[in-house]
Amino acid sequence: MAFEYAPAPESRSVVDIAPSYGLFVDGEFTDPVDGGWRDTVNPATEEVLSKVADAGPADVRRAVQAARTAYEQVWGPMPGRERAKYLYRIARLIQERSRELAVLETLDNGKPIRESRDVDLPLVAAHFFYHAGWADKLEYAGLGPRPRPLGVAAQVIPWNFPLLMLAWKVAPALACGNTVVLKPAETTPLTALAFADICRQADLPPGVVNILTGAGETGRLLVEDPDVDKVAFTGSTEVGRQIMRTLAGTGTRLTLELGGKAANVVFDDAPIDQAVEGIVNGIYFNQGHVCCAGSRLLVQESVADELLASLKRRLATLRLGDPLDKNTDIGAINSAAQLARISELTAAGDDEGAERWTAPCELPDRGYWFPPTIFTGVTQAHRIAREEIFGPVLSVLTFRTPEEAVEKANNTPYGLSAGIWTEKGSRILWMAQRLRAGVVWANTFNRFDPTSPFGGYKESGFGREGGIAGLAAYLESSEVAS
Ligand code: NAD
Numbered sequence: 001m002a003f004e005y006a007p008a009p010e011s012r013s014v015v016d017i018a019p020s021y022g023l024f025v026d027g028e029f030t031d032p033v034d035g036g037w038r039d040t041v042n043p044a045t046e047e048v049l050s051k052v053a054d055a056g057p058a059d060v061r062r063a064v065q066a067a068r069t070a071y072e073q074v075w076g077p078m079p080g081r082e083r084a085k086y087l088y089r090i091a092r093l094i095q096e097r098s099r100e101l102a103v104l105e106t107l108d109n110g111k112p113i114r115e116s117r118d119v120d121l122p123l124v125a126a127h128f129f130y131h132a133g134w135a136d137k138l139e140y141a142g143l144g145p146r147p148r149p150l151g152v153a154a155q156v157i158p159w160n161f162p163l164l165m166l167a168w169k170v171a172p173a174l175a176c177g178n179t180v181v182l183k184p185a186e187t188t189p190l191t192a193l194a195f196a197d198i199c200r201q202a203d204l205p206p207g208v209v210n211i212l213t214g215a216g217e218t219g220r221l222l223v224e225d226p227d228v229d230k231v232a233f234t235g236s237t238e239v240g241r242q243i244m245r246t247l248a249g250t251g252t253r254l255t256l257e258l259g260g261k262a263a264n265v266v267f268d269d270a271p272i273d274q275a276v277e278g279i280v281n282g283i284y285f286n287q288g289h290v291c292c293a294g295s296r297l298l299v300q301e302s303v304a305d306e307l308l309a310s311l312k313r314r315l316a317t318l319r320l321g322d323p324l325d326k327n328t329d330i331g332a333i334n335s336a337a338q339l340a341r342i343s344e345l346t347a348a349g350d351d352e353g354a355e356r357w358t359a360p361c362e363l364p365d366r367g368y369w370f371p372p373t374i375f376t377g378v379t380q381a382h383r384i385a386r387e388e389i390f391g392p393v394l395s396v397l398t399f400r401t402p403e404e405a406v407e408k409a410n411n412t413p414y415g416l417s418a419g420i421w422t423e424k425g426s427r428i429l430w431m432a433q434r435l436r437a438g439v440v441w442a443n444t445f446n447r448f449d450p451t452s453p454f455g456g457y458k459e460s461g462f463g464r465e466g467g468i469a470g471l472a473a474y475l476e477s478s479e480v481a482s
């Protein structure tokens, strides 16, 4: 049973949301020339938070040209040690404004304040600090003596970690001397616009960072712009494929990060209580809106009953509700569209014969919500074992031998991440060598660090973000260039 907790709401008064926001182009907020406007809502209440511009074709052209000019005249020629100063300044401003940014993120996205405050914002600042440190040391990154920036980077990001995905994209691009046109997701534009304000506060030269709000059409226009040198995309495999088709043969550099269906593998010698915490963190963190979520639990048959009983007991204690309450574990689903997708896929789980278990919790009357859910009796052919649900839904499969665990874990079109729970170090290494996944966690899950490269195999995409490998995505190595 969950304890009764008194409400502990974080104050909304630390954020000041304007009634409307234009596009951030060449250092100024401007109304769209040939675009439109759309509302952004708080998914926990369906309240309209603000009206945000939708960039049209002329707006996209203008932003890319501003980025081009800034690249050629200011940012590209600037010594790395000077660029570093701006990045350090941005990192410090993010820390100073972190409470405001965390509340804004929670309002626009629906994620619990505990996560935006303790996970997203510290990582956002860390990414800028880490890359600030690289800006004047790029010749030591192993990419030749004088690696060069690529030019203008077009970056399109999703709604699950709005400011963190911005940081993953913007920080390495700027550190390496590129300029940026970034398009946030249409349901979560507000922290990117707050970031635009931080760029102004940091006196970043105009045009180095441009923020174009809008939906898929704006994203399409941006990645198709002929003046773009590099595209970085995070989102669905379907859109990733489309972008790849568009850019094939153009010479534009591309990195794609496209989701996953990660196996979290629990062996019979694993500490069960720790594994339960890892499973919860793996799939119920951020409502399961996590590309590397541990959405498939592979548990060794001999401990499956015991583990599932513990897991259900633990899930019954999770608190779902007001994301601004500091005690909340599970916030709102980001949008009506995403809720519909989760409902459709879980209904397919019922139809295909898997058994659904739902954590006992009351859903608020307004907003978009989905309770923590487990499916047992899942087979590898089921849609809920193959497709990314991107919600708080765990599909459970069992295995008997390590070989069977590897085979089932790799039996997926994706390959972004995996988890291993066992006391045996040799088994961890044996498994890690065989799992086709970009990140493999051992006795933990969903840990992130700016020094550690992140990215996938197969339909999870290609290219790495973070660490030295992440710098390579924004640099031309000097051997190639000379
Ligand atoms: P999406 O791929 O449509 O959207 C991601 C971003 O791409 C958004 O900014 C969107 O505006 C933009 N976009 C859409 N169409 C575009 C186009 N043709 N050209 C350029 N940019 C375009 O994802 P979604 O519809 O929000 O979510 C659908 C599913 O995708 C989810 O259920 C989930 O499975 C997956 N997803 C994965 C990630 C991830 O981190 N890898 C993030 C979000 C969603």
Ligand code: MG
Residues within 6 Å of the ligand: 040, 041, 042, 043, 107, 108, 109, 187, 188, 189
């Ligand atoms: Mg929103």
